[in-house]
Amino acid sequence: MFLDIRNFAATNLPQGRKMDDIYMRDYLVDLLPWHYLLRERLGALEYIDELKFEENSRKQIAAYYFPPNTQQGEGVGRIEIYLQTKKGNFFRRHFWLDILHEIGHATYGGLSHRSRFQREWLTVWGGTPSVFDDLRISNSISSDEEEFAQTYALYVQDGVNLKDQHLIRYSFMRKNVFIGREYEPEETSASNVY
Numbered sequence: 001m002f003l004d005i006r007n008f009a010a011t012n013l014p015q016g017r018k019m020d021d022i023y024m025r026d027y028l029v030d031l032l033p034w035h036y037l038l039r040e041r042l043g044a045l046e047y048i049d050e051l052k053f054e055e056n057s058r059k060q061i062a063a064y065y066f067p068p069n070t071q072q073g074e075g076v077g078r079i080e081i082y083l084q085t086k087k088g089n090f091f092r093r094h095f096w097l098d099i100l101h102e103i104g105h106a107t108y109g110g111l112s113h114r115s116r117f118q119r120e121w122l123t124v125w126g127g128t129p130s131v132f133d134d135l136r137i138s139n140s141i142s143s144d145e146e147e148f149a150q151t152y153a154l155y156v157q158d159g160v161n162l163k164d165q166h167l168i169r170y171s172f173m174r175k176n177v178f179i180g181r182e183y184e185p186e187e188t189s190a191s192n193v194y
């Protein structure tokens, strides 16, 4: 597994522990399943120390996944993370959830090549927006890909609630993506990462 983590020492988030690229990389390598995340899908994860505002967004983070073979993708998939504000109450939980969400996008890119999984996910998703989603408040667009990315993030960070409210989604993730691995809340809460 190759993953180039860049610039996390600059995050300096309020109340956070000191973060650096090596810590972040080791944490992610340990935490996540990498069989759908070949380097082509996700080669780099970069924190960019600039404010980037999105119109109409109430979130504190702007995060983007650029698939391979796009201009910003540099030939391999990459994730860029920006803050939208450096003031006020910063929620590390949102920062961490957004990183996981973007990794979910990269994972879906690999998974959707396997049509059996994709067909099953389309059934599981069912075309309905999430009811549990309090964090993607700026994102009113519901799609199979967005719902997958958010379900992936919640599986890792908030598995207890996901299981409680969307058992079918939880089971899909456990079986197909995480290959049986489940996460204890204390293992993945933002305060453990940052």
Ligand SMILES: [Zn+2]
Residues within 6 Å of the ligand: 101, 105, 146, 149
């Ligand atoms: Zn998304």
